Amino acid sequence: MKHTAYILLLGGLLGGLVGCNKYLEVQPDNTLTVPKTLTDLQALLNNSQKMNLQRTPNFSEASGDDYFLSDDQFNSLDVELQRIYTWKVKEYKFQNDWSIAYEPVFIANLCLEQLQKIPPTTNQAVWNQVKGAALFFRSYYFQQLVNTFAPAYDAATATNDLGIVLRTHSDFNEPSERASVQQTLEQVLHDAKEAAYLLPDLPKLPTMPSKAAAYGLLARTYLSMRYYDSAYHYADAALHLKSDLMNFAADNDINSSITSQIPFRQFNKETIFYSEMATTNYVINPSTIAVDSNIIKSYNKDDLRLTAFYTKEDTIYRFKGSYTGNEWQYFTGIAVDELYLIRSECAARVGIIGQAISDMQTLLKSRWNESANPPVITPADSKEAVTMILNERRKELFMRGTRWMDIKRLNKEGRNISLQRVVAGTTYRLNANDPYFALPLPQDIVSNTVPQNKY
């Protein structure tokens, strides 16, 4: 009796424990998953909060010359933010443009690693799409980062100029190292080209990468490198896939009227790839910055962009014409208007003046008052055409995150764009080709292998 009882009890207990490992296999939370399947990877890449919204650097745009702050506005900023405006940033820490742009890079890398464990034959179309999207996102944010933190591309010095950190794995134990500008841009171009090969022509949603977006990214990148023939080629290829322009006089994508506070719908027909500018360390809040008066003066009276993009408050103009459909965010993605401008500029540079002018006319026609026609331009030569197109570029791509890149590349060819700000009678200046055009890296990631830019 006694022994039987002990044996039964112990046997029962031990038997129970054997089944326990299986008991503990159950998933604890139905919202959690260890990403393994193509669906999981798609869900990671489709997360607009992480991949598209408030992601691209604003430090570069805030350092640019399209806007100014009144003395009162300047004074209402904290001293740290004032330093951004006056090109005197020395040390800053997390959270910043650098950290914000590297998060989509991490997700892209994680997806690329997980993808290697999934046979493409599972679903070749989706597999290609996931790989293409991951490569596109990595390339897109590397390109944004190199524009902000590295000097302009110069074929002569690019192998020595410091670029950014090219992280291609998700393991945080792998040390960071700054690559050269040459290596950085090679990576950007390589990833974007492979993405273009893998992705479908047009996306289901503008937040998802597509072939058109990858071509647009390639056009933008080659433009920044001043390889104008390649930029032409890719802008042209992208425009073959999508070339819709909004008619500012009347369009479904315009909210009630072009003069309203938010004139354009989000995801309008010009949007090929959607991204927004980050708002951390935000100097360029749309409600506090004023538009440079020379830009305002440059619009023709029949140019609808003046009332679409700007609103007048007392004596100053404020920007309201973002493609985000939101009064607080700037659109920085790839859109058809930018591609027309790239193709037009590059056509002019490589000598196809006719194409350059017709692209410009197509774009301006869509921006013009119905009762009038944009003036017909006949530039004397390629150089004059380029200058004219660059002016249109500045008027069209206001606060689109491209101005800093333009200043840098144009100064490389002697346009000598120096920036100047006046605050309470004190003048601050940033001369053309100043080393500060490669903006300082955050202090807390600087190390032996990630050196700070030299000023």
Next chain:
Amino acid sequence: MRFIFAVFLFLLAAAASAQPNARVKISGRILSNDQVPLAGISISAMKGGIKTTTGTDGTFTLSLVELPDTLNFTHIGYQPVRTLIASPEKALEVIMNTVATELSQVTVSTGYQRIKPNQVNGSFSIVDNVLLIQQTGTNILNRLQNVTPGLSFNPGYGNANSNNNKTGINIRGLGTINGSLDPLIVLDNFVFNGDIQNINPTDIESITILKDAAAASIWGARAGNGVIVITTKKSRYNQKPTVSLTTGSIVQKKPDLSTLNDMSIADYMNLETFLFGKNYFNPALNRKFVPVPPLIEVLLKRKSGLISATDSITQVAALQAQDSKAQYEEYFYRPATTQQYSLSVSGGSSNVRWLMAGAIDRNTDNLSTRYDKVNLHLSNAVKLSAKLQTDINVYYTNSKATSGKESFNTVASVNGRYTPYLSFADKEGNPLPVPKYYRDSYVDTAGAGHLLNWKYIPLDEYKLRQATTHTDDILANITIAYKILPSLQISVLYQHQQQRTDLQNISGVGSFDARNTINLFTQVNRSTGQVTQNVPVGDILRTTFTNRKSQNLRGQIDFNKKWKDQNVALLAGAEIQQLQTDGNKNIYYGYNDQPLSYAKMDFLNQYPTFITGRNQIIADAGLPPANTTNRFVSAFANMNYGYKSKYSVSLSARYDGSNAFGVATNDRWKPLWSAGLGWDICRERFYGLQWLPQLKLRATYGTSGNVDLTRTALPVAVYSVDPLTNIPIAAITNLNNPRLRWETVKQVDIGLQFSNNFLSGSVDYYRKKGTDLYGPMPYDYTAWGASNFIIANVADMQGTGIDVLLNSQNLNGKLKWNTTAIYNYVSNKTTKYYDESAQSINTLLSGGRSITPVIGRPLYSIAAFQWASLDKAGNPQGYLNGELSTDYAAMLASTPGKDGKIPSIVYVGSSIPRSTGSLINTFGFFNFELSVNISYKFGYYFRKPSISYSGIVAGAMGNKEYAERWQRPGDENKTSVPSFNYPVDGTRDMFYAYSTINALKGDHIRLQYINLTYTPVGHFGIKALKQFQLYANMANVGILWRANDHGIDPDFPNGLPTPKTFSAGVRASF
């Protein structure tokens, strides 16, 4: 109780003496006062020299020579009992109490077994019913405050929404840095997973706190922070039906907003005028709908010439006469009230005992938030045979909580800017609108009559917008115990708990919330006058339903055997637990409850919003709460071996497993163990201390672990729906760290227990060593970007402490006077951290309310900028390289030099008290008993709130020291408050806030509560009344002494200390 028992015996004897009889057999059973059968009790009859002893089950039989006779029951350690036997029929049941000098008369309940305190080697504290009822209120855990050694309450550190520190309660300081800090809460036999509010305090008999590794190790991996075991009341066998009634009410005063140390209204108005002059409000004014403070509206009218200078002065003066705080106190705050009623009936026969209890609570807080609760408790134990016993308990709680008024900070603000001169009601008390969300001039004209009123009226809003939470909680358990052999018992325990919470959040059509949503989605065609309301006019109802289920199953074997000199108590078993949650959410627009109807909505397409024209999706209910399933499997064993009642050895081991997510299979299991030794020195022959008859030394050692189930080694993605594109998305919320291991905490405890006729107590010394503790580790965030640190096993820590408990009986005559003194000393420090840079005390420049590991420093501690003085321009100065400096950024980045120069940053000290304790004095005089609890906290620092100019410019509440700021040269000799500079410099503000002049000693002594009871004798001649008591209590009485001379309560440095509460009530039993 003893008195009642004596009366009972007397009555029995008196009744029996009436019928003398011849030689008869008498049988019965002897139990301790906690129902444990007592073996080996000597029984002797007065007549005929008949003697016997009780058997292991406490029973005895003997034949008396004649009746009546008197029986003597004696045993070492128990008070002798004499019983007159008059009648032979009754089976006697005698209760014997332990002698008064025993440490405690309550048993230690570990949740697995109930044992006598002197059989335990581990360290524990017991709070009995007498102490528990000295504090009032509806939360049982709060009653442990200041009456328990080793337990500290840190107001302001806990957070009900945090995963790691829900309670703010620490048992013996900290054993982890980033792991969970909460002790494990056990109700009777099982881990309690419900809402602590659902436990009815009057249902609680006692609370045992298991403090060291040996005491807690039986609970395994989740017991690293100690265990609080709550034991409910049980009835007894052979007990006459007893009815107990308790009623009480509590009143809490209104909070005092003047303790906020705010700037004066005039100072705010001057600041706003100054900022207006700097065009600070222009961005807001340019967006016509953004509200500005009322003063700015006046200044703007004057500036644009709409009003005359005289009008302007009059209007400004009118605003200055308004006071948001005074108005809020008058129209929002009400004294909080609580009413508690409870009734219980219990009784028992020789083989059944039962208890039924019910309680009703009604609470209304200072902001009219209501919380009503009903508790029911049924308990029934049946001895089916001599070997088989069942025990069934059912607890049911039903509660309803209704939201109240909005907080002061919510109401007294205009577009997020704190505005101290608002008016919430006119002279007749009629509610007034406040321009919190939109500018009056905009909402007055915007809709041209096509919109709903768009004004926000705070005094109406809470009536129209209410959140009601209904909770149903049922907890039922059953225990079946079977005695295979007298020394061997097997038992099976099962518990099921289900808590359903139904939250209904209704915004009535009149509420600002509903009107605002409707207006935003309204489009007015100006030319046709056509109005399109994409959100229909009607109520908006949001519902959330959550369901929590837990199930526990335990099998356990108990073996207890005594030989001549030895005894063994063995316990082994296994347990599985499953916790499940699920729920759903919904939203109804255009909701109408009479007749029931709602509107179908389009949540897919974007609609233009009224003010800016921006297109937005109408908010849907969102993702329902996740379905979660947590499973735990454990095996445990506990052994206690005693030799000659002098020496005891205890061993405990436990093996835990869980289904933690993303954890590799072999990391799911964690073995933990502990060992202890006890030595009753007083039983040794050589022991000769007559004045101290009881003395026991014990020592334990054990390991406990900590696992945070949210930390995973594999990358985990959380699924949701993209708010922009409406498609399923996933996000990585934690960076995967494949090198993550379990935290380990090792603890040594040495304790001494002693008692004599007037003094008893214990002293414990312990040492805790935590290794592989989780901590934030800065890393190269280029790798991930979403955070600048990751969680890794980065730190080791060490803690030492002393717990002292002393009970003394100072006077025991007509005037009785007892004192309980509690003293705790805790000190801990980080001993290892991931790298050298962590030695920088610069990271301690924070509020001191979160754990910041710096090697050699306490886990909660603060450092400060060495303060020099104000310079001639009113700038705060510190030291940089030993020189006076105002380069704040450089001082912040500086590292302490070894050159002997004055450093920029100095270490200040611990920010939680090292020495805490309390002194409870109880005076009894005739029928009155008065208890006074004085608590103290010593050896720590806190930051005095100071003026932040960047804060007040941005619209935060200021500090009254603004009035003392540097204003003109020479002021630097009178004040240390920096000048107001514009533009503001956040780094300068930070320097001042974190400088040594604003780091104050937190030491203070507080009068915690005063409790007065009156127990009339004779009970007004009502015979049935067994006990009758009236009580009155005053709590949160106030600070008696504080080290800082700014009048700041260090527990509430930002003001608004818990207001005083007064309670009174009756306890009676029949």
